[in-house]
Amino acid sequence: MSDFSKHDAIQSPRLIKSLRYPVPAGSEITPEAVYLNRRALLGMMGAGLASVALPEESKAASKIEPLAAQKNAKFLPPSDPPTDIKLATSYNNYYEFGTSKSAPAREAESLTVRPWTVEVTGEVMKPRRIDLEELMRLQLEERIYRFRCVEAWSMVVPWIGFEFRQLAALVEPTSKAKYVRFTTVARPEEMSGLRAKLPSLDWPYTDGLRMDEAMHPLTLMVVGMYGQTLPNQNGAPLRLMVPWKYGFKNVKSIVKIEFLEKQPEGSWTKAASNEYGFYSNVNPQVDHPRWSQKRERLLPALFASRETELFNGYGEQVASLYAGMNLRFNY
Amino acid sequence: MDAVSPPSKAPFSLTQRLDEALKQPKLVRVLKLMLFVACLWPMVEPPLHLYLDPLALGANPAEHIIRDWGDWALQLLLLTLLVTPLRLWLGVGGLLRFRRMLGLFAFAALCLHVLAYLGFDRFFIWDEIWADLLKRPFITLGMIGFVLLLALALTSSRAMVLRLGGALWTRIHKLIYPAAILAVIHYWLMVKRDVTEPLLYACLLFMLLAARLPQVRPWLKKRRS
Ligand code: HEM
Numbered sequence: 001m002s003d004f005s006k007h008d009a010i011q012s013p014r015l016i017k018s019l020r021y022p023v024p025a026g027s028e029i030t031p032e033a034v035y036l037n038r039r040a041l042l043g044m045m046g047a048g049l050a051s052v053a054l055p056e057e058s059k060a061a062s063k064i065e066p067l068a069a070q071k072n073a074k075f076l077p078p079s080d081p082p083t084d085i086k087l088a089t090s091y092n093n094y095y096e097f098g099t100s101k102s103a104p105a106r107e108a109e110s111l112t113v114r115p116w117t118v119e120v121t122g123e124v125m126k127p128r129r130i131d132l133e134e135l136m137r138l139q140l141e142e143r144i145y146r147f148r149c150v151e152a153w154s155m156v157v158p159w160i161g162f163e164f165r166q167l168a169a170l171v172e173p174t175s176k177a178k179y180v181r182f183t184t185v186a187r188p189e190e191m192s193g194l195r196a197k198l199p200s201l202d203w204p205y206t207d208g209l210r211m212d213e214a215m216h217p218l219t220l221m222v223v224g225m226y227g228q229t230l231p232n233q234n235g236a237p238l239r240l241m242v243p244w245k246y247g248f249k250n251v252k253s254i255v256k257i258e259f260l261e262k263q264p265e266g267s268w269t270k271a272a273s274n275e276y277g278f279y280s281n282v283n284p285q286v287d288h289p290r291w292s293q294k295r296e297r298l299l300p301a302l303f304a305s306r307e308t309e310l311f312n313g314y315g316e317q318v319a320s321l322y323a324g325m326n327l328r329f330n331y
Numbered sequence: 332m333d334a335v336s337p338p339s340k341a342p343f344s345l346t347q348r349l350d351e352a353l354k355q356p357k358l359v360r361v362l363k364l365m366l367f368v369a370c371l372w373p374m375v376e377p378p379l380h381l382y383l384d385p386l387a388l389g390a391n392p393a394e395h396i397i398r399d400w401g402d403w404a405l406q407l408l409l410l411t412l413l414v415t416p417l418r419l420w421l422g423v424g425g426l427l428r429f430r431r432m433l434g435l436f437a438f439a440a441l442c443l444h445v446l447a448y449l450g451f452d453r454f455f456i457w458d459e460i461w462a463d464l465l466k467r468p469f470i471t472l473g474m475i476g477f478v479l480l481l482a483l484a485l486t487s488s489r490a491m492v493l494r495l496g497g498a499l500w501t502r503i504h505k506l507i508y509p510a511a512i513l514a515v516i517h518y519w520l521m522v523k524r525d526v527t528e529p530l531l532y533a534c535l536l537f538m539l540l541a542a543r544l545p546q547v548r549p550w551l552k553k554r555r556s
Contacts, residue, residue: 292459
C-alpha cells in the first residue's frame with residue numbers, strides 16, 4: 001500500500017473511504033463540505049470523470065486533483081477536528097501574491113505548477129534536478145498536523161506528503177551537509193507581489209533547517225491537503241511542513257533545495273532578525289515583539305483562548321534536538 | 332418681457348445655498364440622523380455579518396472585526412479633522428454642527444476596537460494586557476491616543492464647554508492632533524511589512540494638519556472667492 005498513482009486512487013472506492021479523517025461525533029463545525037462532496041461524487045462517478053469541473057469549486061481550484069494517500073494513524077489531531085478547507089485555502093500568508101491574507105487565493109491562480117522540477121544541490125553526492133512526478137511516486141501519506149502561525153493563530157490541517165528523508169536519500173548528502181536551504185519560485189510575470197513597487201521581502205523567499213531538523217521523521221514535504229493536490233495559494237506543488245516551528249518556516253512552491261555547510265539566513269530573518277530567528281520553534285515563553293505567543297486563536301474562533309504549547313505540542317518527538325540549547329537566545 | 336418674470340434673486344452659489352440651508356434646525360436634525368446611521372452602520376455591520384454567516388468574515392473573524400473597528404475609528408478621526416478645513420474652504424460655517432457627532436463616533440468605534448482587543452486577543456487576562464502595554468510600542472502608543480481621546484469625549488458636552496470656558500476647552504481639544512498622530516504611528520508599527528496603507532493615512536493626516544497652519548488658512552479661505 002505504499003505507492004498510489006492518482007488513477008489507482010480514483011479507481012479504488014475502498015481506499016477513498018479510508019481516506020476520510022475522523023471528525024468527532026456531534027461536531028458542530030462546518031463540515032468539510034467541498035472536500036467530502038467531491039469525494040462522494042468521485043466515488044459515484046468512478047474513474048475517468050475526475051476532471052469534470054464541479055460547480056462549487058473556484059476557478060483557482062480547477063487545477064486541483066484528488067490525491068490519495070494512506071492515513072498515518074499516528075498523526076490524528078489530538079482533540080481538534082481539521083479546520084474547514086474553505087478557511088485553510090482562503091487565509092494565507094504568501095507575500096509573492098500580496099501582503100493581505102485574502103490576496104493569495106485570488107492571485108495565485110496565475111502560477112504555473114506543472115511541469116515542475118526541483119533542483120537539489122550543494123553538499124550531496126548526486127546533485128539532481130528532480131521532476132515533481134518522480135517525487136509524487138515516493139511514499140505519500142496523510143498526516144494531520146497542528147499549524148501555528150507567528151501571528152498567534154493556528155489551524156489543524158490534513159497534509160499529504162512524504163518525509164524529507166526520502167528526498168535526501170535520492171541525492172545522498174555528504175558529511176559536510178549541516179543545513180538545508182529551501183527556495184521558493186520567483187516569477188514576476190506570474191507573481192503579482194514580485195511586481196510591487198515596494199518589495200515586501202527580498203525575493204526569492206528562502207528559509208532553512210538544521211540537518212537533524214530536516215531529517216526528522218516529522219519533517220514533511222507536502223504535495224497535497226484535504227485529499228487533493230495543493231491549491232496554489234497553499235504553496236503548490238511542493239512545500240515544506242515542519243509542525244513544531246512557526247508557519248513562515250514552511251517554504252512554499254519549492255524550486256531549489258540546497259545542502260549547506262553554513263547556517264543560511266531566511267527571508268524573514270534578513271528582514272527583521274530581532275523578530276524572526278533561525279530556529280523559530282513554537283515557544284509560549286519567547287514573545288515576538290509584536291505578538292505575545294502565550295496563547296493562540298484556533299481559527300475560526302473569536303477568542304485567542306488556547307494556550308500555546310512548547311514545540312507546538314510536538315515536544316515529545318523533537319525536544320531532544322535542542323537538548324542543552326538556550327531557546328530564549330536561539331529563538 | 333421682463334414685466335412677466337418674477338424678480339430674480341441674487342445668484343446664489345451652491346455652497347452659499349448649503350450655508351443657508353444649514354441654518355434651518357429641522358433640516359439639520361434630519362441630516363444629523365442620517366449621519367448618525369452612516370457612522371453607526373460600519374460598527375454594527377461586521378458582527379452582524381458574522382452572526383448571520385459564521386464564515387462571512389473568513390478564517391479569522393476576530394482579526395477582521397478588530398481591524399474594521401480600528402479602521403473606522405481612524406477614518407472618523409480624520410473626518411473630524413476635515414470639518415474645519417472644509418468649512419474654511421467652502422465657507423459653510425454650519426458644517427461645524429456635525430463635528431461633535433463625528434468625534435464621538437470616532438471614540439465609540441475606538442472603544443469597540445480596544446474592547447475587542449482586550450477580549451478576543453487577550454481574553455481579559457490583565458497580566459498579559461499589562462505586559463503588552465509595556466512591551467509592545469504599537470499598543471503603548473495606541474493606548475496613549477485612547478486616553479487623550481477619552482479626555483476629549485468626556486469634555487465634549489455643551490455643559491463642559493461652559494464650565495471650562497472656551498479658551499481652556501479649545502486648548503484641551505487640540506489634543507486631537509497628537510492623538511491622530513499616535514493613531515497613525517500605531518497603525519504603522521502594527522503592520523508587519525507592507526506600510527502602504529499607514530503611509531496613505533499619514534499623508535492624509537499631514538494635509539489635514541497642514542491646513543491649520545497660519546500660512547495655509549488664509550489660502551484656504553481665498554479659494555472661496
Ligand atoms: C487612537 C486610537 C487608535 C486608533 C485610531 C487605532 C486604529 C487602528 C488601526 C487603523 C489599525 C489597523 C487596522 C488594519 O490593519 O486595517 C489598528 C490595529 C490594531 N489596534 Fe488600534 N487603534 C487605536 C488604539 C488602540 C489601542 C488602545 C489598542 C489596544 C490597547 C489597539 C489595538 C490594536 C490591535 C491589537 C491592532 C491589530 C489588529 C490585528 O492585527 O489583529 N489599538 N488600530
